[in-house]
């Protein structure tokens with residue numbers, strides 16, 4: 001975030017989606033208008049909502065419900081897909097097992113990563129080799145596929161915004177796209193003898209995301225996500241039903257030479273209700289050529305390899 005934003009913009013991306021696979025998209029006024037709005041949002045806040053994204057609300061709701069039902073199961077059931085180094089860090093982690101800056105987070109989650117078969121990324125990739133076990137596979141998988149396509153199209157708008165060609169983040173140059181999906185549950189504040197306990201517990205401590213772009217599907221009745229602006233104030237990112245919250249990750253900060261920032265955010269669930277969210281992190285694998293973009297000039301960052309960044313995080317994020 002480069003500014004003291006006080007709210008997060010909402011962008012209707014339907015004109016971009018209508019032309020996202022058209023070879024002449026860069027000449028379309030509707031697409032260019034969306035790219036201008038994306039550029040402003042990425043520069044000022046690093047966060048934006050998207051509407052007009054075409055993913056049915058019923059599907060987004062269904063995925064949240066599947067997630068909620070899973071977390072309602074007794075621990076022994078959930079532990080059947082327990083995450084460990086042996087599962088390639090895929091699966092269920094209980095409340096307090098994920099840590100942010102040394103402090104246990106008050107959330108439980110299922111972490112999924114694109115399947116990595118043995119040897120794909122040599123020694124580096126070993127940590128993350130494995131395949132997923134998900135609760136009620138179909139809706140989660142369906143939404144993942146829709147979100148992957150959506151993320152690719154939004155990245156086309158962002159590539160244009162940066163002055164590159166629309167497919168800057170795709171194909172040979174970018175490598176085989178990687179994805180991460182997290183199904184997350186945050187317990188609410190409970191009331192004992194009329195007094196709230198656990199108020200201001202940190203559901204997820206302040207962090208930036210690791211990839212290019214994150215899409216977040218959050219419960220539509222609980223306000224818990226907060227985003228930090230330039231002065232250090234925490235700005236609320238309340239649910240906007242039917243939208244995704246999107247934010248820039250560390251890889252895009254690097255590829256854009258710092259033009260766009262991966263903004264710090266955190267989650268505090270001070271509601272009495274249990275909150276569910278589903279995040280999708282999308283990224284390219286290989287370093288991209290940023291020199292063709294508007295971000296030209298003094299190079300502020302060294303070469304970035306997403307795999308190295310991700311794995312260093314995975315290895316320090318857990319209490320086991």
Ligand SMILES: N=C(N)NCCCC[C@H](N)C(=O)O
Pocket residue numbers: 098099100101180204205207208209210211281313317
């Ligand atoms: N894959 C992503 N981006 N996950 C975000 C989780 C952030 C919390 C994590 N403990 C951390 O400290 O980064």
Ligand SMILES: O=C(O)CCC(=O)C(=O)O
Pocket residue numbers: 182184204209216218224225265267277278279
């Ligand atoms: O649950 C949320 O609102 C945000 C989760 C988040 O920041 C993450 O998974 O990286």
Ligand SMILES: [Fe+2]
Pocket residue numbers: 207208209265
């Ligand atoms: Fe995050």
